Amino acid sequence: MAKLNQIIAVEKGVKAKAQQELTSAHQDVQKPALLTGISRTYQPKDEEGEQLPPESTRVQLQAEDVLRDTATALTRLFDVTATKDWANCTARADITVEGRVLLRDVPVSYLLFLEKQLVDLYTFVRKLPVLDAAESWSQDPSTDWWKTETVRTIRTKKVPRNHVKAEATEKHPAQVEVYYEDIPVGYWTTVKFSGALPARRVNQLTERVERLQQAVKYAREEANGTEIEDERVGDAVFGYLFG
Structure with missing residues (x-):
């Protein structure tokens, strides 16, 4: 045999x-x-x-x-x-x-x-x-997607400002420098969604x-x-x- x-x-x-x-x-x-x-x-x-x-x-x-x-x-x-x-x-x-x-x-x-x-x-x-491990994720029961926590961020707009470096005199005009300043104009409310898998699930x-x-x-x-x-x-x- x-x-x-x-x-x-x-x-x-x-x-x-x-x-x-x-x-x-x-x-x-x-x-x-x-x-x-x-x-x-x-x-x-x-x-x-x-x-x-x-x-x-x-x-x-x-x-x-x-x-x-x-x-x-x-x-x-x-x-x-x-x-x-x-x-x-x-x-x-x-x-x-x-x-x-x-x-x-x-x-x-x-x-x-x-x-x-x-x-x-x-x-x-x-x-x-x-x-993405940099985010905190939870499952959204309404969509079955994964989502992050809500994050609120400020939206700004650049507004020109004048800075007088030297006042005007009889002989010379004023010396003015223009610069831009970020002024808050609103707020973004953001939630990220994903169809990917948690790392523990992939490992499993x-x-x-x-x-x-x-x-x-x-x-x-x-x-x-x-x-x-x-x-x-x-x-x-x-x-x-x-x-």
Whole structure:
């Protein structure tokens, strides 16, 4: 008996080896020289004629042997992949978060899907808009928005003023400097609104995603530890194809 995680661990290497051997076999059968042999002898017309040695070339590659070797190489890949896929139909585990079973008997393929989705959700949650910490916010029940306390500010207007630097004399006019003075003319009453989230809410959501991510990984490891039967399908496939 093997475990699913053991099959997953060797699958990549088996696939690479099978692909390499299939490529090599394909290249070999495309070389006519390896498949060709010859045997010939020479006999002169009369006894005084030139004697030439016989010539021969052996067949270096037999196509049936290539088929047999290819079937052997691919049978292991077919068996390993079948064992993994058959096991994926039965290997399951519960997703448990904070002592509570969130989902029961989840298959490995769905656990892998969840892992990928939770990576994207984590990025999404981390980028949620947060209320400005410089303001004091409360929830407005009439709109369900967040709002600040009412702030009253003065609106001012610049009014020109004259400053006499030197009084007028018989010989010189008065020296007057113009300056502007801010004079209150009214009041602004301001309330800010926001649809963003409090930082504690974003932190809470982030922690939940992280906890679920850990729970899904744990469940996947548990499911991948399921004991499985080795499947033997390669012999049947290649027995038909090359038999």
